[in-house]
Amino acid sequence: MTPDQIESAVAAAMPQTVEDLKRLAAIPSVAFPGHPEEPVLAAAAVTEELLRSTGLPRVQQVAVEGSFPAVYAEAPAPPGAPTVLLYAHYDVQPAGDPAAWRTPPFEPTLIDGRLYGRGTADDKSGVMSHVAALRAFRGRFPVGIKVIVEGQEEYAGERLEAFVERNPELLRADAIVVADTGNPRVGDPAVTTSLRGMAAFTVEVRTLREPVHSGSAGGAAPDALAALMRMLTALHDDNGDIRVPGLPRGSFLGQGPSEEEFRKTAGVLDGASLVGSGSLADRLWSSYAITVTGLDVPTVAQAINAVQPAARARVTVRVPPAGDPKTTVNAVVEFLRQVTPWGVQVGFGDFTVGSGFQADSGGAARAALNRAMERAFGRPPRDVGAGGSIPLVNTLLKQFPAAEILLFGAEDEDAGCHAPNERVDLEELRKVATAEALFLQELGSA
Structure with a gap:
């Protein structure tokens, strides 16, 4: 497929992508103790259905000891092409106090191009960015594809780490895309190279x-x-x-947000001081x-x-x-x-x-992603850190030291992840899905 064809395919499918995200985000798949298990299992079933819709020949739920099932999918690599593993999770944080939400947390609500609801960003937007990117190829993928979508990242993601260690060949890949981060601001492309x-x-x-x-x-x-x-x-x-x-305290070599940007994003009240010492990048990403x-x-x-x-x-x-x-x-x-x-x-x-994560300088996969994101967003991505952790990443790094691990997604810093009024910007989701599809094509062509 040409880049123009990929962009057109993702854009044409966006109405269906949004409807599927609404359906998935309406399920209160909170995998914390004390919450019902049925919605989590329902989200696994919908995730399985969505991955089947992409044309992947093998899609199934796999048991994870002591946890909820993961959804696994794969398609063989064309001759000479690399294999890419795509990761996301379908469980979500608890909604917290319903009174703090402007819209019902599990009734996805579209307002001015943004879809509000628990999990619309973290991380059901990650599930849908994979689905939307894969659908663009109509079952004829330029690289080998493996997908793993887990069901208990928010509470006890380390349980999937043990699964990976016991089943390394199932997830072995040349490049790994983790769709559980995002850009500092909407339209500001970035690749997360550091995780606390x-x-x-x-x-x-x-x-x-x-x-x-x-x-x-x-x-x-x-x-x-x-x-x-x-x-x-x-x-x-x-x-x-x-x-x-x-x-x-630690130090981060890249550029962090300004104090004004951070205060706005974090919702710091007038008159309240920020806490801690060192640059904001140091405090947020390396300390x-x-x-x-x-x-x-x-x-x-x-x-x-x-x-x-x-x-x-x-x-x-x-x-x-x-x-x-x-x-x-x-x-x-x-x-x-x-x-x-x-x-x-x-x-x-x-x-x-x-565990945390620190990326290396990057190779062919990162170069392909840079080209893909520059086309999708109109400018090349920059390196950023993230204060959150993704338990699986370090295990993947240890199991597959030769693989390049790439972290990007539609969860911009103002998305309200883990907070009331979580939302995803739908234009950002389109660009991320487009960038992922372009990346797969670029890597396959290389």
């Missing part, structure tokens, strides 16, 4: 057998919530830099970050005049690409033990870790 890793755990503090009246016991009885708050606030100094020993992502305590609406006997928090640590998540989480846990006040009982559990 991730570690998370739950900390629980216990002080009393049961709640006691704050009037009769307050002032002497140890408050579990107060103890936990002291521990968590000790993690950072007054400037917002991490106080845990052994977690130094450690610790965030308290949840607390189990009585809500304000359910508050009673009592000293709390127990409190729990979920703590997430972002780890620089070269850092070790396991060593990092051990350092944070040990620090919290050291700052635990009043001799209270403290426990840690529900650990999750995922």
